[in-house]
Amino acid sequence: QVQLVESGGGAVQPGGSLRLSCAASGFVFSNYGMHWVRQAPGKGLEWVAFIRSDENDKYYADSVKGRFTISRDNSNNTVFLEMKTLKTEDTGVYFCAGDGFEDWFDPWGQGTLVSVSS
Amino acid sequence: EIVLTQSPAILSLSPGERATLSCRASQSVSSYLAWYQQKPGQAPRLLIYATSNRATGIPARFSGSGSGTDFTLTISSLEPDDFALYYCQQRTSWPPVYSFGQGTKLEMK
Numbered sequence: 001q002v003q004l005v006e007s008g009g010g011a012v013q014p015g016g017s018l019r020l021s022c023a024a025s026g027f028v029f030s031n032y033g034m035h036w037v038r039q040a041p042g043k044g045l046e047w048v049a050f051i052r053s054d055e056n057d058k059y060y061a062d063s064v065k066g067r068f069t070i071s072r073d074n075s076n077n078t079v080f081l082e083m084k085t086l087k088t089e090d091t092g093v094y095f096c097a098g099d100g101f102e103d104w105f106d107p108w109g110q111g112t113l114v115s116v117s118s
Numbered sequence: 119e120i121v122l123t124q125s126p127a128i129l130s131l132s133p134g135e136r137a138t139l140s141c142r143a144s145q146s147v148s149s150y151l152a153w154y155q156q157k158p159g160q161a162p163r164l165l166i167y168a169t170s171n172r173a174t175g176i177p178a179r180f181s182g183s184g185s186g187t188d189f190t191l192t193i194s195s196l197e198p199d200d201f202a203l204y205y206c207q208q209r210t211s212w213p214p215v216y217s218f219g220q221g222t223k224l225e226m227k
């Protein structure tokens with residue numbers, strides 16, 4: 001079945017870095033764009049980044065532009081989120097999600113928790 | 119940036135009742151609207167895409183409608199499993215930037 005599994009979350013100090021991974025299975029990964037969406041504790045959803053299927057086009061929320069980089073490895077069915085210069089406000093659960101014609105998100109992974117604090 | 123405002127913030131209803139959730143955009147939405155359901159400790163699940171299309175496996179009691187700035191998610195007859203958080207979402211045309219509403223909590227009365 002279609003599945004997305006995130007990994008790489010953890011605790012980090014402000015100014016630190018983390019690299020999240022999302023392994024996809026059950027569909028032709030190279031045909032689909034991929035997103036990262038995050039959710040701060042007790043808060044709503046916030047879109048973070050999008051990469052198209054061909055890896056050439058990438059888009060970011062203003063809140064992470066210049067600090068986060070989305071990439072993908074189509075040969076290994078994996079999408080990544082490289083996060084640098086982390087801030088306390090980056091704390092939350094990070095979900096990867098498949099792209100639906102660049103209008104919606106489906107499916108979703110179970111999420112990985114990132115905690116930024118001193 | 120288009121801001122999506124959902125109302126009400128909390129909706130208290132009983133099983134069997136009809137639920138109507140609203141999502142209003144700060145300006146006309148040129149692309150489609152989607153709706154998601156999220157339960158505590160779980161990832162969101164796509165319910166409705168392209169304003170009115172049910173995602174795979176979503177029961178027929180869920181329906182979406184609307185256009186321009188006003189959109190609605192309707193649950194015709196609430197089941198106990200439907201009590202959860204609901205988010206609307208849309209995309210700006212270019213560059214693609216995505217926004218979510220702040221959510222409506224559907225709680226059991």
